[in-house]
Each structure stands twice: as structure tokens, then as C-alpha cells.
Amino acid sequence: MAGAAHSHVASPAALKRKRRFDLPSEMQEIKILANQKQNSYKIIVGRDILNHSSGLIKENLCYRAKKVAIISNRKVFKLYGNVVEESVKKAGFEACIYLMPDGEKHKNFKTLKKVIEFLSEQRMRRTDAIVAFGGGVVGDLVGFAAAVYLRGISYFQIPTTLLAMIDSSVGGKTGIDTEFGKNLVGAFYQPKGVLVDISVLKTLPLRELTSGFCEAIKQGALAGGELFNLTAHFLKDFPVKNFRQSFSNEEFLRLLEKLIAYQIDFKASIVSQDEAEDVDRRDSRSRKILNFGHTIAHAIEKVTDYKLFKHGEAVGIGILIEAEISKSVANFPEDELQLLSDIIGLAGKLPACHNLDSSKILQAISFDKKNINDGLEWALLEKIGKPVILEGIPQKTLEESIKKFLKR
Numbered sequence: 001m002a003g004a005a006h007s008h009v010a011s012p013a014a015l016k017r018k019r020r021f022d023l024p025s026e027m028q029e030i031k032i033l034a035n036q037k038q039n040s041y042k043i044i045v046g047r048d049i050l051n052h053s054s055g056l057i058k059e060n061l062c063y064r065a066k067k068v069a070i071i072s073n074r075k076v077f078k079l080y081g082n083v084v085e086e087s088v089k090k091a092g093f094e095a096c097i098y099l100m101p102d103g104e105k106h107k108n109f110k111t112l113k114k115v116i117e118f119l120s121e122q123r124m125r126r127t128d129a130i131v132a133f134g135g136g137v138v139g140d141l142v143g144f145a146a147a148v149y150l151r152g153i154s155y156f157q158i159p160t161t162l163l164a165m166i167d168s169s170v171g172g173k174t175g176i177d178t179e180f181g182k183n184l185v186g187a188f189y190q191p192k193g194v195l196v197d198i199s200v201l202k203t204l205p206l207r208e209l210t211s212g213f214c215e216a217i218k219q220g221a222l223a224g225g226e227l228f229n230l231t232a233h234f235l236k237d238f239p240v241k242n243f244r245q246s247f248s249n250e251e252f253l254r255l256l257e258k259l260i261a262y263q264i265d266f267k268a269s270i271v272s273q274d275e276a277e278d279v280d281r282r283d284s285r286s287r288k289i290l291n292f293g294h295t296i297a298h299a300i301e302k303v304t305d306y307k308l309f310k311h312g313e314a315v316g317i318g319i320l321i322e323a324e325i326s327k328s329v330a331n332f333p334e335d336e337l338q339l340l341s342d343i344i345g346l347a348g349k350l351p352a353c354h355n356l357d358s359s360k361i362l363q364a365i366s367f368d369k370k371n372i373n374d375g376l377e378w379a380l381l382e383k384i385g386k387p388v389i390l391e392g393i394p395q396k397t398l399e400e401s402i403k404k405f406l407k408r
């Protein structure tokens with residue numbers, strides 16, 4: 001398990017552009033530095049760079065590595081798998097491929113067992129590597145398989161959803177769901193590298209884009225300043241409903257790449273100095289702040305049996321309800337709440353909420369796994385860019401804030 005990291009990543013202004021292992025020059029490189037060198041890694045962001053996957057792998061792998069297992073799902077692999085596979089083979093590795101079933105309901109022990117059986121049958125050694133190629137479901141499960149197979153084998157993330165690019169592939173949280181809830185079994189286990197090719201987003205379904213942008217708005221609201229403005233302006237200029245057509249627009253691509261790099265850099269700046277989410281920390285830079293919008297989101301996902309909402313969509317609603325709670329207990333300004341609501345509107349249409357039962361949501365909150373030390377901690381906002389961790393929110397405040405939102 002990784003020790004707490006204390007080195008800081010490059011600030012956005014210092015994002016480096018480097019020409020390495022024949023990568024195109026227009027590429028962002030973000031370093032995540034941990035106090036244990038083996039836990040440090042880099043994230044590369046660019047366009048049409050899937051064919052450089054093996055460069056990143058080769059540079060960060062033991063010289064004795066022979067085999068690379070690419071683990072994905074049918075949908076993603078059919079779209080882009082051959083490029084990654086060819087790149088790996090061209091670099092002289094033996095490639096083997098496992099396609100897991102698609103969807104959150106497969107992020108479980110059964111799939112984990114199959115993946116581990118596959119790695120064993122392929123006689124993958126500790127010097128070899130795994131590539132998690134897909135959205136957050138693939139990334140979380142494969143990362144966990146990598147953490148436990150042979151007590152830890154190198155792995156790389158190639159995230160293909162917006163959510164996975166800016167959130168789940170950064171920070172080393174890996175895991176699976178159990179019948180008791182989401183992400184209840186897992187490990188902090190850092191990849192050896194992450195490659196983000198923004199070009200693959202052109203095939204991402206609209207609801208998945210909305211979901212990813214809601215997480216981006218969450219990170220923007222926590223960071224404030226430049227990241228918030230960048231996210232808001234991007235959505236104003238390029239509303240999600242026209243996303244796919246915009247791929248022919250050079251300015252859109254340039255800004256999308258910049259936005260994703262800055263989003264990653266923000267997440268990296270938080271996780272690199274609180275690598276394993278220290279339960280005792282409550283400061284405004286602790287990893288816990290990333291839970292803003294999530295206590296409500298998890299409750300909504302639970303009461304709708306994980307069927308009605310994509311995770312990020314539930315986060316969109318969670319942001320608005322938790323901003324309402326913040327207004328009551330942390331003086332979050334009304335005009336900033338309105339601003340958040342407008343920007344979430346630009347991220348796409350969220351599923352209707354009027355049928356949700358506020359008492360069931362309240363009940364679900366009390367089961368939230370983020371209950372620690374018998375007290376429920378909330379990541380809230382004093383204002384945009386100023387997160388705060390609070391405990392002991394009165395039940396009445398919760399109830400009123402939820403009801404107010406559901407009545408809208």
C-alpha cells in the first residue's frame with residue numbers, strides 16, 4: 001500500500017509539453033509524485049495518441065517485461081482496441097486480450113475472478129503488465145485485479161470516458177461493488193502511467209458526456225478560480241448536445257484538451273498529498289473534499305437501484321442539493337447556487353427527479369459507507385473554490401434541502 005504522498009504535481013501553468021518516445025509535440029504531461037518513488041507516475045493527455053500506448057508502457061516497465069494483457073470490454077475494444085493492440089505488438093510485447101462484460105453490474109467478484117483466472121492462464125508474471133482500457137468500470141476492476149494478482153503487477157490506465165479521464169483513472173482508487181454497496185472492496189494501488197486520448201470521446205454517448213461533465217463541474221466548484229471558469233466557459237461555448245459535431249472544430253479540440261488536462265491536474269494536486277484518504281484529515285485540501293455532491297448522489301443511486309441515473313448524473317443532482325445544504329449551514333451564496341445550476345444545465349438534461357422519495361433518500365444517507373467514526377462528514381462549500389468538511393448537519397436541514405430541490 002502506498003504511503004502518503006507529499007510532493008506536489010505541476011501547477012497548470014507549469015504543465016510541461018515534452019517530446020518523448022516519438023510522441024506528438026502537442027501533448028500535456030502531468031506528473032503525480034509520491035513520496036515512495038515507485039508510486040509516482042505520469043499522465044499524458046493528447047489527441048490521436050492511442051498508437052503511442054506502448055511508448056508509455058515501455059518507458060515505465062521492467063526491462064524483462066514480455067507480455068501485456070489488454071483488458072477492456074467488447075464495445076470499447078471494437079472501436080479502438082486494434083490501435084492499442086498493434087502498438088503493444090509493434091513494441092515487441094506479446095499481447096493478450098480479455099474482454100469483460102459492459103456495465104456497473106459486472107464490477108463484481110465474479111468478473112474479478114474471471115480476470116484473475118485469465119491472467120493466471122496466460123502465465124502473466126510480476127514483470128509483465130496489464131492495460132485497463134475503458135471507462136471507470138474497467139479501470140476500477142482491472143486496477144484491483146492488478147493490485148491483488150501476484151500481490152501486485154504493473155498496470156496502465158487508458159481511460160475512454162470523460163469521467164474516467166478526469167476522475168477515476170487519477171489517484172489509484174481501485175475496487176469492486178458487493179451486494180452491500182458500491183466500491184466496498186478495493187485497494188489504493190497506483191498505475192505505472194495513464195494515457196488520455198481525448199479523440200475517443202467522439203463516440204461517447206451523450207448521457208455519459210453529461211455524467212463526466214457533472215464531475216468536471218464538481219471539481220471546478222471545489223477548485224474555484226481558473227478551473228471553474230474554464231469549465232463554465234467551455235460548456236457555454238460548446239454545450240454538450242453539440243459535442244460530437246464539434247470534433248471538426250480545431251478550437252473546440254484545443255480547449256477540450258486543455259480543460260481535461262487542467263481537470264486532471266486539479267485531481268492530481270489533491271490525491272498526491274492525501275494518497276490513501278487519511279480518515280483523520282478534515283482540511284480543505286484533504287481527499288475527502290472530492291466527495292462534494294456524492295453523499296446525496298450515492299443515496300439517489302441506491303434508492304433507484306442504480307438503474308435510473310448514471311453516476312455523474314446523480315452527482316449533478318447531488319451538487320445542487322448539497323449546495324442548498326451548504327447555503328443553510330455554511331453561508332454558501334444564493335447567486336453561486338444559481339450559477340452552479342445554470343452550468344449543470346449546460347452539461348445536459350438530467351433524469352427527472354420528481355418521483356424520488358425524500359424519506360428514502362434520507363434513510364439511504366445514513367447507510368452511506370462514508371460514515372466514519374459514527375459521525376457523518378459532509379464535503380460542502382462555503383463558496384465556489386472554498387470547500388469545507390462538516391459534521392452533524394441537522395436532519396431537518398437535510399430534509400428541507402432535498403424537498404426543496406425535488407419540488408423544482
Ligand SMILES: NC(=O)c1ccc[n+]([C@@H]2O[C@H](COP(=O)([O-])OP(=O)(O)OC[C@H]3O[C@@H](n4cnc5c(N)ncnc54)[C@H](O)[C@@H]3O)[C@@H](O)[C@H]2O)c1
Nearest residue numbers: 075102135136137138160161163164167168173200203204
Ligand atoms: N476510482 C475512482 O477514483 C473513481 C472515481 C469516480 C468513479 N469511479 C467509478 O467509475 C465507474 C463509472 O465509470 P464510467 O462513467 O466511465 O462508466 P463505464 O465504465 O460504465 O462507461 C460508460 C459506458 O460508456 C462506454 N464507453 C466507454 N468509452 C467509450 C467510448 N470512447 N466510446 C463509446 N462508448 C464508450 C462503456 O462501454 C459503457 O457502456 C463507477 O463504477 C464508479 O464507481 C471510480
Ligand SMILES: [Zn+2]
Nearest residue numbers: 215294311315
Ligand atoms: Zn463520482
